[in-house]
Amino acid sequence: MGATGSVVANSASSVEQTEGGDATRNTPKVVELKKLPDAIEEAVYVHEKFPLIIDTTEQAGRFLKYQTGTFISFDDPIQSMKSNLNKSLVGSFQFGRTLTLKFKTLEGMNESIFEPNVFPKEVLCRSKFFTDEVWKSVLPSKTSEDGDDITISSEFVFILCTNTDFVPPALYELMHVIKVVDKLTPSGANSATSGAEEDPMEQIAVMFGAKEVIRNSTQLVEAAFDGDLGEVKNYLDKGYHLESVDGRKHTALSEAACQGHMEVITHLLQIGADPNSTSDTGRSPLWRAAFNGHVEAVKMLLEAGASPEFVDKVSMESAFDVAQNEEVRGILSAWDMNTTVQLMEQRRRVILANLESRIKTSAEREFYARNLIRKELIEKAMSNDIQGIKVILEEVAAECEASSRDGSPAKPRATVEVRNDGGQSLLSIAAQFDIIDLAMFLLTHYKTIDADRWDLNPGELSMEAKIFKPNVNSRDLKGWSCACICVFHDSRRVLQALLEHGADPNIRSSYNKNAWDLAKDELDAAEKVTKSNKEIRQVLIDYDQMTNASKANAIFGSGKVPNSTNMSEEQRQKILYEGLGADGSAVVMNIEMNKESSLNPHSSKGDVKKKGKAGGASKGKGKKA
Incomplete structure (x- = not known):
C-alpha cells in the first residue's frame, strides 16, 4: 500500500478510540450524479x-x-503547495465552505501531502479535526494570538475525490466512501442504450437550480420567416427563447435562412443563435439556405460555424447535394472544414463560459439562501418559536415538492438538522436549554405528517416528513450527543423525552465520554462530592432499568445479559466489561458496587469511599482473600 497506507493507517489508529473501532466495510455507496x-x-x-x-x-x-x-x-503543483493548502483549509472551515482535493489516484497521496500545524492528516477524520487542539493548530502564527476570534463552522466539509476505484482500506474507516456512476440500471442493462445522453454540464446546472428556463414562441419563429426584425426583437424582449421552434423543430434562424432574410440572420447570429440546430428531419439552417440558393446567407452561416456535413434524414442529401445553383456549390466545396471545427470549438467555449457563470451565480445565491434560512431556524429555536419553525419548514417542503414536479432534484434548502456555529441541531439546542415543548415537537411532529397519505409505501416518508424528522443522536462539532448535552446542562425533562424516543446515552464524544460519564458526581482531591448529579443520573438509571426490566441479570447501561450457567465467571466478566472505556464509566461503577454489595450485605450501595483508588472493591470484606 506504500506511503498512502501509512498515512491513513496512522490516522485510523489515532481515531480508533473516538470512533469506537468499528469494522470497516470496503464497499462504497453507489449513487447517480443527481443524488x-x-x-x-x-x-x-x-x-x-x-x-x-x-x-x-x-x-x-x-x-x-x-x-x-x-x-x-x-495535478497542479501551484495549487497543491503547502502554503495554498493551509490558506484554503483555514478559509474553508472559517467560512463554512467546501474544500475538495482531487487526485487521479489515491496511490499518489503520500506522507508529503500532510504536515502538522499546516495541513494535518487529522483532516481525514471529521471527529478528530473538529477538536480544538487540531483545527486551531493550523491557524497562521500572526492570527494565533487572536485565535479566540476565529471559530470553525459546522458547515465546513472536506472532500477527497479520486478518478480510480482504488481506496486504501483504512480510508473506509476514516471517511464515508461514495461512488458516482452514470446511471443505476438493472443487472445486465446497458445505460448507453437507455435513452438520449444528457449533457453533464446541463445536469449540473439543474442540480444547482441554474436550469435554463425555455419559453417557446412559435410566433417568434413565424416573425423570422416573414423577415420582420422588429417583431423578432419584440418577442425576444418579452423573454421568449432564442432557440424557440415550430412544430417541425425549425428555429427562428432556420426560418430566416430558408427565406434569405439577411437582417434577421445577422441579428440572430450576433446574439448567439445556434447555426447547427436541426429540424425533425435533420435539416440545418445552412442546408435550407443552400436548397433555396441564398448565397449571402450560406456565406454568413459558414463564417458563423455552420457545418455543411448535416444531411436530410430521408434523402440522406447534404447541403452541397441540394444546392440550388453552382455558386452555392462552389462556396461549399471550397470551404475548409478545419475552419468549421475551430469556429464550433469557439462557440462551445462561449456557451460553456456562459453556463459556468450561470451555475456559479446560482450556487452562490443558493448558498446564501440556505444560510439565511439556517440562521432564522436557529434563532427561532433559541426563542422556542415552534410555530415559526413549522411555517419556515412547511414553506421549504412546498418549494421542494414544486421543484420535483418541474423535474428538478428534490433537495430541500433546510431541515430540522440545520446546525449553528457549534454544530448543534435544533434538537441539541432544545437539549441545552431544557426546552421541552420544542423537543417534543421535534420528536413527534414528523410522525403525524403522513397520517392521511395513502399513496406512500409502508415505512416510506414524504418529503415534508423527512424535512421535519430529527436525528435523536445528532452530535455537535465536539461529538457531544443530545443526551450528553442534556446531562451536562441538567436538562432532565428533555433527557427523559430523548430516551423515550430512542436516544442512546452510550454514544461517546471526541473526548471519549458518554452521558453516563457526565452523570457522575464531581469529586475533589479528597474524593468528597463537590457537585451532585444524582437527579440527572437517576433519569438515566430509571430509563435503563425500565428497558431492561424483563431481562434477568441485566446490567444497566450495558444492555448485556450474560448467562452465568453456560460460561465461566471469567467469560462472564469479559462480556460485562467488553467495550467499556478504561477511564471507568457509570456502568463499571455499578458492576463494582453490585459486586461489593454481594460480598458484604451490610455495606451501603453507595459506599463509594470503601472502594480503592482504581475503582475496585476494597479487600478484607466478605470472604477471606
Missing part, C-alpha cells in the same frame, strides 16, 4: 464522516468545482 448532494449530506450528518468520492466518470469533479468553496487538483 450526490444527498449522499454528501448523509455522510456528514448521519455517518458524521467526511466524504471520499470515487469519480471514474469525472462527473462529480465537474459538480464539485462549482461548490461554494475551494477545488484543488493535485
